[in-house]
Amino acid sequence: MLSMQNISMVYRTDLVETHALREFSLEVEEGDFISVTGPSGSGKTTFLNIAGLLEQFTGGRYELDGRDVSSLSDAESSAVRNEKIGFVFQSFNLIPDLNLFDNVDVPLRYRGFNTAERKRRIERVLDTVGLASRMKHLPSQLSGGQQQRVAIARALAGEPRFLLADEPTGNLDSHMAMSVMELIAEINRDGTTIVMVTHDPTLAEMADRNVHIRDGQVSDITTDTQFAKVATG
Amino acid sequence: MEIGPIWRALMRNKTGAVLIALQIAVTMAIMVNAISIMQERARVMARPSGVDEHNIFHIASIGFAEDFNERVTVEEDLNALRALPGVVDAIQSNSVPMSGGGWSMGLQTEPGAEIDGTGVALYFVDEHGIDTFGLELLSGENFTATEIEWRERTQTKWPDRTIITRAMAEALFPDDPDSALGKTVYINDDEPITISGIIKQMQAPWNGWNGVERVMLVPTHTLFGSTRYIIRTEAGLRDELMPQVEQLLAEREKGRIVRSMRTMDETRERSYRGDASMIKMLTFTIVLLVAITALGIVGLASFSVNRRTRQIGTRRALGASKVAIARYFMTENFIISLAGVSIGAALTVALNMLMVETFALTRITWYLVPLAMLTLCVVGQVAVFGPAKKASSVPPAVATRTV
Numbered sequence: 130m131l132s133m134q135n136i137s138m139v140y141r142t143d144l145v146e147t148h149a150l151r152e153f154s155l156e157v158e159e160g161d162f163i164s165v166t167g168p169s170g171s172g173k174t175t176f177l178n179i180a181g182l183l184e185q186f187t188g189g190r191y192e193l194d195g196r197d198v199s200s201l202s203d204a205e206s207s208a209v210r211n212e213k214i215g216f217v218f219q220s221f222n223l224i225p226d227l228n229l230f231d232n233v234d235v236p237l238r239y240r241g242f243n244t245a246e247r248k249r250r251i252e253r254v255l256d257t258v259g260l261a262s263r264m265k266h267l268p269s270q271l272s273g274g275q276q277q278r279v280a281i282a283r284a285l286a287g288e289p290r291f292l293l294a295d296e297p298t299g300n301l302d303s304h305m306a307m308s309v310m311e312l313i314a315e316i317n318r319d320g321t322t323i324v325m326v327t328h329d330p331t332l333a334e335m336a337d338r339n340v341h342i343r344d345g346q347v348s349d350i351t352t353d354t355q356f357a358k359v360a361t362g
Numbered sequence: 363m364e365i366g367p368i369w370r371a372l373m374r375n376k377t378g379a380v381l382i383a384l385q386i387a388v389t390m391a392i393m394v395n396a397i398s399i400m401q402e403r404a405r406v407m408a409r410p411s412g413v414d415e416h417n418i419f420h421i422a423s424i425g426f427a428e429d430f431n432e433r434v435t436v437e438e439d440l441n442a443l444r445a446l447p448g449v450v451d452a453i454q455s456n457s458v459p460m461s462g463g464g465w466s467m468g469l470q471t472e473p474g475a476e477i478d479g480t481g482v483a484l485y486f487v488d489e490h491g492i493d494t495f496g497l498e499l500l501s502g503e504n505f506t507a508t509e510i511e512w513r514e515r516t517q518t519k520w521p522d523r524t525i526i527t528r529a530m531a532e533a534l535f536p537d538d539p540d541s542a543l544g545k546t547v548y549i550n551d552d553e554p555i556t557i558s559g560i561i562k563q564m565q566a567p568w569n570g571w572n573g574v575e576r577v578m579l580v581p582t583h584t585l586f587g588s589t590r591y592i593i594r595t596e597a598g599l600r601d602e603l604m605p606q607v608e609q610l611l612a613e614r615e616k617g618r619i620v621r622s623m624r625t626m627d628e629t630r631e632r633s634y635r636g637d638a639s640m641i642k643m644l645t646f647t648i649v650l651l652v653a654i655t656a657l658g659i660v661g662l663a664s665f666s667v668n669r670r671t672r673q674i675g676t677r678r679a680l681g682a683s684k685v686a687i688a689r690y691f692m693t694e695n696f697i698i699s700l701a702g703v704s705i706g707a708a709l710t711v712a713l714n715m716l717m718v719e720t721f722a723l724t725r726i727t728w729y730l731v732p733l734a735m736l737t738l739c740v741v742g743q744v745a746v747f748g749p750a751k752k753a754s755s756v757p758p759a760v761a762t763r764t765v
Contacts, residue, residue: 174762177762178759178762181679181758181762182758183678183679183757183758183759183761183762184757184758184759203683203684204683204684204685207678207681207682207683207684207686207758208681208683210679210680210681210758211680211681212681216679216680216761218676218761218762219762220672222672222673222676222679222761224371224673224676226370226371226372226374226375227367227370227371228370231366231367231370231371234367235367235677235680236680236681238364238367239677239680239681239682239683239686240681267374283680287681295762
C-alpha cells in the first residue's frame with residue numbers, strides 16, 4: 130500500500146540545513162493500522178506530509194498503491210490525494226462558514242461527482258458518524274468530538290483506501306478521544322489502511338503496529354501493541 | 363462550479379463583501395452617468411459649424427484716428443485681402459460661429475408686436491459671404507453686390523432680403539420648410555424681409571443656445587467703428603497667410619489697430635474649452651473611482667486569502683488543485699461583482715432619472731448599462747487575480763501546521 134525507501138527531507142535556508150527525515154524507510158500493507166510516535170521535532174509531521182503528498186521530499190523513493198509518486202506534478206498529486214487519501218487533522222480543519230453537508234462536500238466536488246452521487250455519499254458518511262440529523266448545522270454549533278467526527282466523515286466520503294490521521298484526538302477530552310478512536314478502529318476493520326500520528330502512547334497502543342521516529346529515522350517498530358495482541362488472541 | 367457553497371459562505375460572513383458590492387454599485391452609477399454626460403458633451407462638441415473651419419481665420423479692426431474713414435478702409439481692405447495670393451475670399455462681418463458674441467433678432471411669419479418671433483442669429487455679409495464661410499446654398503440665390511447696404515450703429519431699418527439656414531426654415535415653417543424660399547417674414551415686428559436663399563447649415567456664435575443652427579445672413583456692411591474681417595484661404599495656406607494679412611492691414615491704414623487674429627480652429631477650441639475640461643475631469647473621476655474600487659477588491663481578497671490560509675491548505679490537502687483554489691476566489695469575486703453591478707444597474711437608472719429631472723440632462727444610452735456591468739466584472743476579475751494567484755500558492759502542508 131505504502132512503500133517508502135530511503136526517503137530524505139532537507140529544509141534549506143541560506144544559513145541552515147535541517148534534515149527532517151533521513152534514510153527513512155517504511156512499508157505499510159493494505160488494511161494496516163499504524164501509529165506513528167516520536168518526540169517533538171522527530172519528523173512525524175514531515176513523514177505525514179510526505180505520505181499524504183502534501184510536501185515533496187528531497188530524496189528516496191515513495192510508492193503509493195503501487196504507483197511511484199516521487200515526481201508527480203501538482204495537479205497529479207492533488208488528484209491522488211483526492212482519490213486515494215483521506216485526511217483527519219488535529220484541529221479538525223472544518224470550514225467554519227460551511228455547514229456539515231457542504232464541508233463533507235468539499236473533496237467530492239474536486240472529485241467531479243454529480244450532485245446526486247455527492248448527496249448520497251454525504252448522507253451515508255454523516256449517518257455513519259452519527260450526525261445525519263445535523264447536516265445543516267455549522268461546525269461552531271458542534272462539540273469538538275462531533276467536529277472531529279465530521280472531519281472523519283469528510284475523509285471517508287471519497288472512499289479512500291488510505292486514511293492519514295494527524296493527532297486526531299489531540300484537541301479532545303479523553304471521553305471524546307476514545308469515541309473517535311473507536312470510530313477510526315472501526316473504519317480500519319472495514320478495510321481502510323490507517324496511519325495515525327500521535328503523542329499519546331495509550332492511543333498508539335490501539336494500532337496493530339507502532340512506528341517510533343527519532344531524529345528523522347525509524348528507531349523502533351513495535352508489533353506487540355494492545356490491538357495486535359487482541360487481534361492475534 | 364462551487365457557486366452554491368461560495369454564496370452560502372459569503373452570506374455567513376458578508377460585511378466585507380456587501381461593502382465591496384455597494385462600492386461597485388456606486389462606482390457604476392457614477393461612471394455610467396458621467397459617461398452619459400461626456401457623450402452628450404462630445405456630441406455637442408462634434409457638431410459641425412457649417413463653415414470651412416480649417417481654412418478660415420478672422421481679425422478685428424478698430425479705427426481710432428479722427429480722420430479714419432471706415433467705409434473707405436473696409437472697401438480697400440477687402441479689395442486688398444481678396445487680391446492676396448492664397449486667399450479664397452474675404453468679408454467684413456459682425457461675428458463668426460462659436461465666438462460667443464454676435465447679434466440676434468426675431469423673425470415672424472406674420473406682422474404684429476403681439477406675435478413672438480423665432481430667435482435667429484444674424485451675420486452681416488456681402489455677396490462674398492457664402493464663399494468666404496464655405497457655406498452650401500441649397501436653394502435660391504446669393505446676394506448681389508448692388509444689394510449690399512451700409513449700416514450705421516443707430517440704424518434700425520433692415521434690408522428687404524435675407525438668406526436663412528435650413529434649420530431656421532424648419533423653425534419658421536415647421537409644416538413645410540421647403541416652401542420657405544421666396545416667402546416674406548417680418549423683422550422688428552412688422553418690417554418685411556424676403557427669404558431669397560436657403561443654406562444647408564451654419565451655427566450661431568453661441569454654442570450653448572438651443573437654436574444654434576437658426577441663422578440668417580443679412581446683405582449689409584457695417585460702420586460700427588470696429589469690425590471683423592473673415593478670411594478664407596486655400597487649403598494649407600492659412601497659417602502662412604495670417605501674419606501677412608496682419609501686416610497688410612496694419613500697414614494699409616495707420617489710423618486703426620488690428621488685433622484678436624484667431625483661426626476658426628482656435629475659436630472652436632476656446633468655445634468648447636469648458637466642455638473639454640469637463641470631459642477630462644469626468645474621465646479622471648471615473649478612472650479614480652474604478653481604481654479605488656479595484657484596490658478595494660484587491661484589499662478584500664488579500665485579507666480574505668490571509669484570513670483563510672489554513673482553509674486553503676485544507677482544501678489543497680483534500681484534493682484541490684492550484685487552479686481550483688484560484689478559481690474559487692475568482693468565482694467568489696465574480697459573485698460579489700455581479701451583485702454589485704446588479705444593484706448598480708438599478709442605482710444608475712435611478713440617478714439618471716434624478717439628473718434628467720433636476721438638471722435636464724439626457725437619458726443614458728441603453729448599452730452603457732450592460733457595458734459598465736461587463737467592464738466592472740472584468741475589472742473585478744483582473745483585480746482579484748493577484749490575490750487568487752497568491753491563494754493558489756498556499757502549500758497543502760499548511761493544513762497540518764498547528765501554529
